[in-house]
Amino acid sequence: MTRTPLVAGNWKMNGRLDMVGALGASLSGLRNSRAEVAVCPPFPYLAPLVRALGDSGVQIGAQNVSRHQDGAFTGEVSAEMLADLGCRYVIVGHSERRALYGEDDELVGEKFLRAQQGGLIPILCVGETLREREAGETEQVVVRQVSSVLDVAGIGAFDQAVVAYEPVWAIGTGETATPEQAQEVHARLRAALAAEDASVASRIRLLYGGSVKSDNAALLFAQPDIDGGLIGGASLSADEFSAICLAAE
Numbered sequence: 001m002t003r004t005p006l007v008a009g010n011w012k013m014n015g016r017l018d019m020v021g022a023l024g025a026s027l028s029g030l031r032n033s034r035a036e037v038a039v040c041p042p043f044p045y046l047a048p049l050v051r052a053l054g055d056s057g058v059q060i061g062a063q064n065v066s067r068h069q070d071g072a073f074t075g076e077v078s079a080e081m082l083a084d085l086g087c088r089y090v091i092v093g094h095s096e097r098r099a100l101y102g103e104d105d106e107l108v109g110e111k112f113l114r115a116q117q118g119g120l121i122p123i124l125c126v127g128e129t130l131r132e133r134e135a136g137e138t139e140q141v142v143v144r145q146v147s148s149v150l151d152v153a154g155i156g157a158f159d160q161a162v163v164a165y166e167p168v169w170a171i172g173t174g175e176t177a178t179p180e181q182a183q184e185v186h187a188r189l190r191a192a193l194a195a196e197d198a199s200v201a202s203r204i205r206l207l208y209g210g211s212v213k214s215d216n217a218a219l220l221f222a223q224p225d226i227d228g229g230l231i232g233g234a235s236l237s238a239d240e241f242s243a244i245c246l247a248a249e
C-alpha cells in the first residue's frame with residue numbers, strides 16, 4: 001500500500017500576519033511535491049492563509065474545533081465554519097489541549113466525530129508522557145487513546161482521518177524519538193487499527209510529531225509505518241518547514 005505522505009505544520013499560538021505572506025510565498029514552491037502539505041495556523045490567520053496559498057495545493061487545517069454545532073456557544077468555532085473557510089484538516093486531542101484544557105478521551109472522541117460531520121478530516125493526536133514511557137505504558141496509553149475514538153466513531157471513520165503519534169516528552173524539547181522508537185509505536189497503532197479492519201489500517205496515514213527538524217525528518221519518514229509528520233516549532237520557519245516537506249517526498 002503506498003500512502004501519500006502528509007506533513008502538517010502546527011503553529012500553535014505563534015505567528016503574525018507577516019508570517020502568512022512569507023510562508024505563502026515559500027510553500028508555493030512545493031506545488032509539485034509528492035507529499036501533501038498542510039498548515040494549521042491560529043484561527044485569525046486561517047482566512048488570510050487560505051488567500052495567500054491560493055491554488056498552491058497546500059492544505060489548511062485548524063488547531064481545535066468545538067464539540068458543538070453552530071449556536072449559543074460564545075467563543076467556540078464550529079467544524080462547519082472551518083470547512084466554510086476552506087479548511088481540510090483539524091487537529092484534535094493535541095497533548096497541550098489534553099494537559100492544559102482538560103480534554104479527555106471522551107471529549108476528543110466528540111470533537112473527532114463533529115469534525116467529520118462538519119466536513120473536516122481530523123488529525124487525532126495520541127502520545128505518552130515521560131512517566132508513562134518509563135513505566136512501560138507507552139503502547140497501552142496510545143492504544144487506549146485511539147480505542148476510545150474507535151468506540152464512538154467506528155473503524156470506518158478512520159478512512160477519513162489521520163493519526164499523529166506525538167510523545168509528550170518529545171514535544172518542544174529538542175529530544176526526538178529515535179526512528180526505531182517511533183516506528184515501534186506506529187506499528188502498534190497500525191496493528192490496533194488492523195484488528196478492526198486491515199484495509200483501513202493499510203490506508204491510514206500515521207504521522208510522527210515531536211521535535212522534528214530538517215536534519216532528522218528524512219530518517220523518521222523512511223520508517224515503514226511513518227507517513228509524514230506533525231511539525232511544531234520548525235513549521236514557523238518557511239525554509240525549515242519546506243526542507244521537512246521535501247524530506248517526506
Ligand SMILES: O=C(CO)COP(=O)(O)O
Nearest residue numbers: 010171172210211232233
Ligand atoms: O506538538 C507538536 C506538533 O503538534 C510538535 O511540536 P515540536 O515540533 O515543536 O516539538
